[in-house]
Every structure is written in C-alpha cells, then in structure tokens.
Amino acid sequence: MIPASDNCPLCSGQAVADYHRDQRRAYLQCSACQLVFVPQRFHLADDLEKAEYDLHENDPQDLGYRSFLNRLAQPLLEKLQPDSAGLDFGSGPGPCLSLILEEQGHSVALYDLYYANHPELLESQYDFITATEVVEHLARPLFELNRLWGMLRPGGHLAIMTKLVASPDKFTHWHYKSDPTHISFFSVATFAYLGRRLGSAPQFIGADVIIFQK
Template identity: 55%
Template sequence: MSGSPLNGGGSESAVPSCPLCRHPAAHFYHRDKLRAYYQCAECALVFVPPEFHLSPSAEKAYYDLHENSMNDEGYQRFLNRCAEPLLERLPPAASGLDFGCGPAPLLARLLEQAGHAMATYDLYYQPDSTVLHSQFDFIVSTEVVEHLADPLRVLQMLWHRIEPGGLLALMTKLVASPERFANWHYIRDPTHIVFFSEQTFQWLAQYLQAELEICAPDVIFLKKQ
C-alpha cells in the first residue's frame, strides 16, 4: 500500500474528491490502525478513501454476520425511533419504499401495519431494482447512507423517486467532533465509509432544495418542496 494516506506516503493531491459534493478540497481528519479519514472542506462529510473500501463480497460477508430479525424487540425499538416521527407526518395510505431493508424488512412491516403500502429494496438481499423506477410518497433508509461509496448518486436517485411534498427519512449517526470521532464505535464497522454531520445535511438540503428536519440525533427528514 505504498504511498497511501495511512502510511504517510501520500500527498494532499492524492486525496479523492468528496463523494457527496464533489469538492476537490479535503483535509486529513483521523487515522486508526486500518484506515485514514478525510473531511470535505465544502460540505463537511468525513469519508474513507476508496483504497480502504471492502470488496462487494467482503462487504456482503460482514452484513451476513448481523443478527437482526423480524421478531427482535430491540431491533423494533431501534427502528421505531424513525418510524414513529415518520408516521406522524405521513398522510393516510401513503406509498413508501424501504431502501436498504436488509434480510429482515421489519421497518416495512411496521409501516404496512400502520396502513401504508410498502416496497422494499436491498442491494444484496432484495436486489429487484424494478421498484426503483416507481414514484413514492416517502422513502425511508435506515443505517444505509454511511455505507455508500457514491452517496450523491444514490441520494439523487432516491430524491427523483419521491413525489412533491414527500419525505426522505434517513437514519445515520452524526459526526460531532474530531475528539469524539477518534473513540466513536461507529467507525469500527469496516463497511461504514462516509460519515455525515448536521452541517453535511444542511448542505444536502440546500443542494436538493429540501426542507431539513433533524428529528433526533440520528433521524433526519428531508421534505420535497
């Protein structure tokens, strides 16, 4: 790995552009035993350079270790942190998509039980991409955006699938400070490669011309004007 940012042999010019806003300027943010992290000077996204990303097969193998199930009460409580405020804002019988639902689409079931029609998609577990050509009143994506190598492309695609007045509901933990980042459990997951902050979501809302609402420390809603 000669010349990589991890071993100090790289230069600032070798740092890739921000995967969210495409800005070329980034500064070193943190280094641990496995990876280097940079922060965009424009949107404040913290990201891992591509040379430290897992292969698709290694990523899938790591996901397979997760033990979430449809009957897991703890997992349901976790998802309800997003589902409950979302349900308060949805019209009756709305159409929705659970993007990145994983092997146990519990969130989709909770929303269906509340009277909403749900489609599901997951790159590895429910890869039928025909649902991504439909329009929805809302899209929900929990613990997904931090895995995206190209978050701008994916978020733009989802945004185009939402009807005017609709919602994009996201769950992801937010960067607080360099000091807290260094000891943050969230960066221990090797499939987590981009890390948003409140400032990052403010940039995204402006870019999408969306209304931003941070409902909880890890629950973010973007409303289409």
C-alpha cells in the same frame, strides 16, 4: 494535488484534509460539505462487504430492534397520508421497518443491493422513502440520494437514520467508525449542505433521524 479517488464523494470537492487515521484506514473531511469519508482504496470488495452484512442479526421480532426503528417510524408516520406507498431502501436481510409501517396501513416495497435486488423498483415513484443505517455505507452518496429524491412524489418524505459526526475528539473513540462497511459519515452541517442541494431543509429528530420533505 490529491488523487481524483480522494475527491469528496458527496460534493466532488477537492479541498479535503486528514481527519483521522487508525491502523486499518484513513478518514478525510471535505471543507465544502463537511462529509467525513473513507478513501476508495480502503473500501471492501463486494463479497467482503456482503460477508459483513451477513453477520448482522436484525430480527423483526426483536422488541429492542423494533424500538430502535420506531425512532424513525413514529415521526414519519405522523407526516404520512393514509394508505401511502413507500420504499425501504437498503432493507437488509431481515426487514422490520416495513412491517411497522405496513401495520399502520401503508404499503412498502423493499430494495437492497444484496438481499432484495429489484432494480425495477428504482424506476417507480413513492410517497416516502426510508433509508435506515444506509447512508454511512454509500460509496456514491450524492448519486444515490439524488436518485432517491427523484423517486419521491411532490410532498413526499425522505427519512434517514444514521449516527452523526460530532467532533474529531469524539470520532477517535467512536464505535461507529469501527464497522468496515461504514465509509461516509454525515454531520449536521453535511445534512444542511445536502438540504441546500435538494431545496429542502432537513428536520432533525433526536440524535440520528433526519427527514426531508420534497
């Protein structure tokens, strides 16, 4: 029997198997929801995790960074009603997506565990919630995604950006797994599973944008 700490953090499944292993940590895959995840014993402590985030250089004035975020912003903007109110969950040290959306007339609140820790914002309701490069950091992805889903008004949108697992062979050489703060890796099948739980089929846009409508 596997230790309880190795149960799948998305569906609590116990049918997990080795997916990959490198010099630093192990990666398991759940047979039920297909999530690839790093067991809890390999997770960074909070102070070490924040130290990694502090190294990120996300400049809102960087045109390349704005172009990157526009891969999510533009399809989301096409779905929003005028003057929508949203939350950028995991906004990071240099919020940029919120600026892009606010330039189009929407209002965006910012929440981040380390850089904008305003838990009262998690008690409100929103027309949309964005989570760009966030879900791969979640130790409790089901808890967090269920919470975000509950914060959406009917008809609202949950817009996610994350790189998707393709295959074990590609995972071996995948740069995305090299970030020590990346611990939950989703695939098309994983988001399909999540959609069944949420009662909303995921819309896949490009290589790394996923939008659910409530």
